[in-house]
Amino acid sequence: MNVAIVGSGIAGLSCGYRLVRAGLKPVVFESEAFAGGRTHAHEKDGFVMDTGAYTIPEFHKKFLALVDELGLSGDLVEAPGNSVIYKEGRPHRVEIGTPVDFMRLKLLSFKSKARLVKIFMRAVSLGKHLDLNRPDDKTFQLEQESAAKYLLRNGREDLLTHIAWPVFSELFLGNPEKNSKAAFLATIRKLVRFKIFCFNSGMGTVARKLSEKMTVRFNTPVVRVNRNMADDAWRVDWGGESPGSGHFDHIVFALPPPLVPDIYTSLSSLATDLCRKVVYEPCLVVALALKKPPAGSAMICAVLREEFPNVATVIFDHLKGSGRVPQGKGLLSVILSADASRKFYKIGDGRIRAVVLDELSSLWPELQDDLLFAKVFRWQQAAVQLPEGALRAQVQLRELLKKEHEQLHFTGDGYFRASMEIGVVTGFNAADRILAA
């Protein structure tokens, strides 16, 4: 059986790995020169920069099992994972474990804390209705308004500013206006203390190891997939340095759904429409390599949009493991807000770096002097957003694609919420479907 996989992100590689283990020889097509997509690290002068995904929570069981199976557990480090929210120049620790912890948040008024506890209890009582990967009618009801509208409707502006914004900017790379009340409640309920992990040698470790186990054709973008009636196969046309075409029994699309209809133009009009409607925000990540670490011991620093128009989150990468920076040096990943990422996406790296340094100078005035180099990473489809009606549309899209196609398989994060775990799960599922065919 010949299988073509379009995309060497974690979804495509997980699928390929499962097929290889079953004795098949899939071919993975990748438009970039490296494997991993949004799970990749860039190395320069001893600094290891995660260009996209940066942490693995302990409940990403399938991903962690894969890491173990690949013999990479020794490279995993438990990251401090501690978070602060900066307000008026001061860091406020955020440690949530029980509703009582909400009452300790100095950022909120007493009334807001009490309201937050109430919201948390409501979210807990909703139980499985807040499983965003298996939504039901109740979930669909809860996704009929945005998180922002829900909070404002109830006079909870304080919670919008100090809770919803940091939650959505860090965990969704988005904002409370473009994500639903269901997404907010589901996330609030999960704000419990859990372990998080990083890789000492950077997030590209898994993708690198997986890609060694199969044929990956780098710099080879797939431009068209067509049904070839004559020999009952699928024809794949690719571009890049050595354009060509080949025939395959199964095709796995392992790239964000909005890109699929550009390659496979024979999708039904409803499926095309639903693929294009999956909302991704763009994201700019600016890595700052520094002569020394700036002040602060929290790994994840959120800032408020009222005070910082462009920066959303700052990650202290030098706290992620001993192998991330040369001895004594510092490394920050500055994540711009979705709005700022859209605004600056096409401007030059130098200007983006200037915006970031200028904005962060109020927190760390020494950054400019300590800067060794900066590197800008751009993601056009960074993370899936869950606006009103998105969960229902995802279910419809998943069911439609499964019904319409037996030899085409659709994997990756756009069919669910964005995460590496979803990449592994959907990749494995696609492989199982192919092996069962």
Ligand SMILES: Cc1cc2nc3c(=O)[nH]c(=O)nc-3n(C[C@H](O)[C@H](O)[C@H](O)COP(=O)(O)OP(=O)(O)OC[C@H]3O[C@@H](n4cnc5c(N)ncnc54)[C@H](O)[C@@H]3O)c2cc1C
């Ligand atoms: C800044 C950032 C931080 C994140 N943080 C986390 C985190 O901490 N934890 C977490 O779990 N998740 C995080 N995520 C989300 C996570 O990275 C993604 O959900 C996951 O990596 C998606 O994997 P994928 O395989 O579905 O897609 P991708 O990684 O996007 O892979 C798709 C691949 O397809 C290739 N491709 C595209 N078009 C073509 C074509 N025509 N032909 C051939 N190849 C093509 C692309 O180059 C890419 O390599 C983060 C994402 C970003 C951007």
